[in-house]
Amino acid sequence: MVNQARIRSFRDLGTETEALDFPVVTLFSGGLDSSYLLYRLHAIGSPEVHAVSVDIGDEETTDEKQRIADRFGVKLHIVDGRDQFAEEYLRPAIAAQSVYLGTHPISSSLSRPLIARIAMKVAEEIGARTLLHTANRSQNTLRRLNGALGLLGFPGNFGSPYELEPVDRDRKIEELDRAGLHGLSGRSVSIDSNLWCREFESGSLDDPEHHPVPEDLYRWTRSGRPAPSPETVRIGFRAGTPTEVNGRELPLAELITRLNHLVGAHGIGRFSGLEHLAQGEKVLEIREMPAAFLLMRTARHLETAVLEAETIREKMHMEQIWTREALEGRWFGELRRAGQSFIESCAARVTGEVTWRLSSGTAETCGILAESPRYIRSREAWERSCVESEVDGHRSPSGPVPIVH
Incomplete structure (x- = not known):
């Protein structure tokens, strides 16, 4: 039986003796909340603190993170998780069309399980009995990180x-x-960024009834720059995985990074939506996800080209189950894994490419090419073929069936 106990307040850090007698691992983004936690651990005298920062394409610099860690005598671990994030979490999310209730692609639900797994590995290597993060009750990250650590069996x-x-x-x-740490007061909102999504919430974006978004928060889709001319972009898939942009084969992490800039330059890929907390209340979240926008639509077009309609309908049902399990912090649960088996069996047939015409704020298809298509390329030719086949099927062995007037 795994001996697990929850840390839920700063008072717990003083009463849970293991938090002081053994090394402590804390997730560290370089932001205000995680920096303050390092300060509090330093203040209560934790003898050995390890800050784990998983690089999945975030915006905080390593130098800034190191400056904060050094200020409080903390050992900083920077782990490059970009390729693992792309291959093990984003690839299945694309195949699963992981969109929250039709409003926005999910993002932090995909990154938290990876971050938890990497932090747990560091904790095991150094013998840490306490693993901390900085999510609060108004952040869904709370149940996603706790859910992942619980299912992984952190002891x-x-x-x-x-x-x-x-x-x-x-x-x-x-x-x-x-405490001598300055320069953390500049942000009016909370920003969570990775190679799949830049997400903004809290602060000036708390109120769903009035939430103008400062344009300077956006990076990939920021307006005010010279608008690019309309252009065509070809996205290639192989067995359900995005593999090519304009005929050039790229690793998935690099492909996503390229599309964020290419698609975002046309002002495509902004999302806003309300997402529920564990108790059912809703909070506002704003996102820019240009690559996700185009990749998921490309995958769906290719699916419709190769799969039977009934299969697609059942897959769409399973997609919401898959998305719900990821969203609720059950990435490592058996239901998401079982759903993914069905989704991947469908994705195995998704090979081809879609050509898009991108212009200001719009993306339109101008070519769908599948390896094993079900689509008709000429309706008239197809109709003639159907008639001929039907007539041939009614011919007798000795000659044509007579036409009765």
Whole structure:
């Protein structure tokens, strides 16, 4: 039996003796919440703290993360997870058309299981009994990280001290300033970025009824730059996996990065939507996901070209089950894995390419080419063929069937 205990407040860090007697691992993004946690661990005298930062295409620089870790005597671990994120999490998400209730592609639901797994591996290597993160009750990351660590069977204490003991932004900034760590007060919203998505929430975007988004938050789709001329882009898939852009074969992580800039330059790929918390309340999230926009639509066009309609209908049902399990923190659960088996059996037949015409704010198909298509290329020729086959099927062995007037 795995001995697991939850850390839910900063008070828990003082009462859970293992948090001080053994090395502590904490997830670290370089932002305000994770920096404040390092400060608090330093303040209570944790003798050995390891900050794990998983690079999946985020925006915080290594130098800045190292500066913060050094300030509090923390060992920083930078782990490159970009290729693993693309191959093991984004590839199946594309095949599963993982869109939340038709509003936006999911993103952090895909990154949290990987981050949890990597952090757990570091904890095992150094003998840490406590693994911390910084999600709070208004962030779905809370149940996704806790869910992943629980299903993975982390043998010790884990959780977020912010869950039951939130600390307001001004207090965190003030205490960090007094501790000699400056420069963390510039953001008006929370930003979560990776190679699949840039997501904005909280702060000035708290209120769904009025949430104008500052244009400078966007990077891939930012307006105000010279608009590119309309262009065609060919996206190639092999067995359900995106493999080519304009005939050039690319590793998936590189392909996604390229499409974010190429598609985003046309102002394509912004999403907004409400997403539920564990208790059912809804919070607003804003995203830019240009590559996700085009890749998922490409996959669906190719699916419709090669799969039977009934198979696609059943797959669409399974897609929502798959997405729900990922969203609720059950990535490592058996239901998502079982659903993925069916989805991948469908994706195995998805090979071909779609040619898109991109222009300001729009993407239109101008060519769908599948390796084993079910589509008709000439309706008139098909109709003649059907008639001829039907007539031939009614001919007797000795000659044509007579026509009765």
